[in-house]
Amino acid sequence: MLLRLEAGGDIAALVRNANARSLVVSISPxxxxxxxxxxxxxxxxxxxELAPARRLNAVFPTETAAAAHIDAAVEFLDQARSTTGQLLDIA
Structure with a gap:
């Protein structure tokens, strides 16, 4: 499940209120x-905190990151069943 953290958002509340086995947070540049x-x-x-029931990863795109690159990173992290707690910077 893709979650988006925008300016002024609370990452802990965003993540804790989501209900999916795989969470990928996209952090706004x-x-x-x-x-x-x-x-x-x-x-x-x-x-x-969420393990082992749920996985959490994040992508940190730059303002110039291509949407296709962000989507590919999110898809990878969502499908990588043994990956949690990872941060990917997308340029």
């Missing part, structure tokens, strides 16, 4: 530097 750092830092601990 419009986040301020502090919010971006908080989102990056939260993925690992949230993945541990």
């Amino acid at each position: 419009a986040l301020d530097p502090l919010a971006m750092a908080q989102a990056r830092a939260a993925i690992g601990p949230l993945a541990v």
